[in-house]
Amino acid sequence: MPHARIIAARHWVLACNLTLFAIGAAAPASHAAPCMFAELGEGRVSDIVDARSFRLSDGREVRLAGLEAPPDEYLTAAVEALGTLLRDRDIVLRGDDDAPDRYGRQRAFAFLTGGDQPVQIGLLKAGAVLRGIDLADRDCAASLGLAEDEARTARRGLWNIRTVIKNAESPDDILARAGLFTVVEGKVLSVRQTGTTTYLNFARSWTRGFAVIIPKRMMAVLEGAGINVKSLANRQVRVRGWIEAQAGPRLELTQAAQIEILSGSDR
Incomplete structure (x- = not known):
């Protein structure tokens, strides 16, 4: 330390x-x-x-x-x-x-x-x-x-310590928090759906960059909270939860309280 x-x-x-x-x-x-x-x-x-x-x-x-x-x-x-x-x-x-x-x-x-x-x-x-x-x-x-x-x-x-919130553009820094509750901020570059899962990608390289996983069951929950998932592209957001280490760092949304829209919100 x-x-x-x-x-x-x-x-x-x-x-x-x-x-x-x-x-x-x-x-x-x-x-x-x-x-x-x-x-x-x-x-x-x-x-x-x-x-x-x-x-x-x-x-x-x-x-x-x-x-x-x-x-x-x-x-x-x-x-x-x-x-x-x-x-x-x-x-x-x-x-x-x-x-x-x-x-x-x-x-x-x-x-x-x-x-x-x-x-x-x-x-x-x-x-x-x-x-x-x-x-x-x-x-x-x-x-x-x-x-x-x-x-x-x-x-x-x-x-007062700026490093508490992790930068979504620094995947290695986020990966170091694997298994730990972490707050991450960054710009959503794309919103992609694969099968029943939606991904908020914060990097061009979706295999190594930070991404937020949204299971199908969460889509209605987020909509009920006034969050239009498809409109999150190019918006600055803050997310929190437990970091998972896959190809790149991942964070799964299980509650609407995990995500805050910081700019361009239509909530």
């Missing part, structure tokens, strides 16, 4: 902590907040497990819904940010399902007791983590997107 990146990642820990302190200390808003799902229980945070998970004093492990961890070089800072916000604090858990995931964690939104804003919003506004794609509720997903947009515009936290 380059020494300069270590210094940069550590440098913004203080900025994150100050932002999170301000958010945590703020008085609850008077209007109804998004992501206010059914209550799933409450507890006191005893340990921070990783950048998006923590353990309650009764032994339950909670995985924060709607978030993904930042690149490896920023993980330590992200864990510290989560600890600043939640360690030794009383919280209320909310969600649409309290069934544990395959790792035994409860997936939920966490609210500081007495607050009506999920801690996910605070972490995203501080630039400590990335917005995930695991939310079906559009209003809730939109609120997380706005929080991330705010941090990116202000260049807070990890958004």
Whole structure:
């Protein structure tokens, strides 16, 4: 890991902590907040497990819904940010399902007791983590997107490091993220259909360049979200998801929340 990146990642820990302190200390808003799902229980945070998970004093492990961890070089800072916000604090858990995931964690939104804003919003506004794609509720997903947009515009936290978003014109750089959640931006050069699959190609060489895979089942989903796939050629987009290593780097769309049109949108 380059020494300069270590210094940069550590440098913004203080900025994150100050932002999170301000958010945590703020008085609850008077209007109804998004992501206010059914209550799933409450507890006191005893340990921070990783950048998006923590353990309650009764032994339950909670995985924060709607978030993904930042690149490896920023993980330590992200864990510290989560600890600043939640360690030794009383919280209320909310969600649409309290069934544990395959790792035994409860997936939920966490609210500081007495607050009506999920801690996910605070972490995203501080630039400590990335917005995930695991939310079906559009209003809730939109609120997380706005929080991330705010941090990116202000260049807070990890958004102060320009290499967080990968350039679609640098396939080798994207391939290095194979198997990892990654954000990529670039211009769609062509939209091609092969059989039941549609491809957004970001390079002339479709075998080596970066491409987004859109299964047939996703076409109606994207249209329902106001995205005309065939019109994406020559438009600048931002996509996020897990990178697959095939002939070139690939990213499959499974939800509309994975793609944002940055220019020339007719949405």
